[in-house]
Amino acid sequence: MTNADEQDQAAGISEVAERVGLNPDTIRYYERHGVLPPPHRDAGGRRSYDSGAVHLIEVLLHLRDTGMPLARITEFTHLVARDPAGVDERLALLKDHRAEVAKRIRTWTKSLHVIDQKITDYQARADNDE
Amino acid sequence: MTNADEQDQAAGISEVAERVGLNPDTIRYYERHGVLPPPHRDAGGRRSYDSGAVHLIEVLLHLRDTGMPLARITEFTHLVARDPAGVDERLALLKDHRAEVAKRIRTWTKSLHVIDQKITDYQARADNDE
DNA sequence: TGTTGACTTGGACCTTGGTCCAGGTGCGAA
DNA sequence: TTCGCACCTGGACCAAGGTCCAAGTCAACA
Numbered sequence: 524m525t526n527a528d529e530q531d532q533a534a535g536i537s538e539v540a541e542r543v544g545l546n547p548d549t550i551r552y553y554e555r556h557g558v559l560p561p562p563h564r565d566a567g568g569r570r571s572y573d574s575g576a577v578h579l580i581e582v583l584l585h586l587r588d589t590g591m592p593l594a595r596i597t598e599f600t601h602l603v604a605r606d607p608a609g610v611d612e613r614l615a616l617l618k619d620h621r622a623e624v625a626k627r628i629r630t631w632t633k634s635l636h637v638i639d640q641k642i643t644d645y646q647a648r649a650d651n652d653e
Numbered sequence: 654m655t656n657a658d659e660q661d662q663a664a665g666i667s668e669v670a671e672r673v674g675l676n677p678d679t680i681r682y683y684e685r686h687g688v689l690p691p692p693h694r695d696a697g698g699r700r701s702y703d704s705g706a707v708h709l710i711e712v713l714l715h716l717r718d719t720g721m722p723l724a725r726i727t728e729f730t731h732l733v734a735r736d737p738a739g740v741d742e743r744l745a746l747l748k749d750h751r752a753e754v755a756k757r758i759r760t761w762t763k764s765l766h767v768i769d770q771k772i773t774d775y776q777a778r779a780d781n782d783e
Numbered sequence: 784t785g786t787t788g789a790c791t792t793g794g795a796c797c798t799t800g801g802t803c804c805a806g807g808t809g810c811g812a813a
Numbered sequence: 814t815t816c817g818c819a820c821c822t823g824g825a826c827c828a829a830g831g832t833c834c835a836a837g838t839c840a841a842c843a
Binding site for chain 1: 792
């Protein structure tokens with residue numbers, strides 16, 4: 524079983540990509556654009572991600588997947604890099620985003636009702652035409 | 654008061670755009686791409702939207718705003734045009750979409766909890782550093 | 784010791800969803 | 814009847830977010 528070893532330290536880009544569900548090219552793209560910080564490199568110059576780096580990717584993906592634009596995620600990453608201890612700005616950014624996500628969930632829920640109404644309409648028409 | 658008149662029949666593209674919150678260019682773009690059906694034209698060749706046409710736009714915007722790709726909305730529009738009475742396919746399409754929206758609301762709600770967790774973490778760190 | 788296979792880089796290309804612009808037309812007010 | 818304005822068309826342009834490709838490097842294995 525290779526599992527125990529795979530839990531530990533330093534994976535290559537392909538393995539990380541697979542683990543987080545991204546294309547390796549997407550990870551490189553994010554790095555070029557500052558969305559992700561540059562990872563360590565092994566002796567041969569290849570990218571090497573420890574578990575902390577992988578965890579950061581996973582957190583940032585939660586932000587992306589709740590609609591935060593890459594440019595905004597990049598700000599977050601830069602805050603971490605510039606001042607790893609200074610948590611205040613990051614906290615503000617997250618709270619902002621949290622509010623937006625909550626709002627979007629509310630508006631989607633409303634739209635869901637509109638769609639349901641339309642479905643009900645159509646169902647009635649379909650039943651009438653029987 | 655112009656209000657009573659504005660409620661009635663046949664608005665031009667700018668007025669409709671304003672009413673539904675779109676750029677007139679966006680409405681033309683949607684029409685070119687089949688997202689919206691071609692509207693009536695007045696004597697001078699200008700687009701003219703009656704209340705039914707405006708209502709259709711509003712419904713389609715609910716689909717768009719819950720993440721349905723324009724290509725999918727276009728299918729819906731074509732179903733209406735091809736067979737105005739045949740409601741079954743439209744119903745299936747809407748139910749599909751409804752399920753996707755419901756799922757998305759669930760996953761976003763989960764991500765919201767992850768973000769909240771991160772906020773709590775940061776808050777604890779900020780409090781410790783005081 | 785040479786071939787494989789995974790990696791490296793930079794840049795070209797792609798899709799989605801618009802937005803903007805130039806050049807032309809037609810209607811109503813002055 | 815001429816001005817001005819809203820509209821028309823077709824096509825260029827834009828931004829975000831990737832994806833793909835060519836050419837080169839390196840480590841390991843036969």
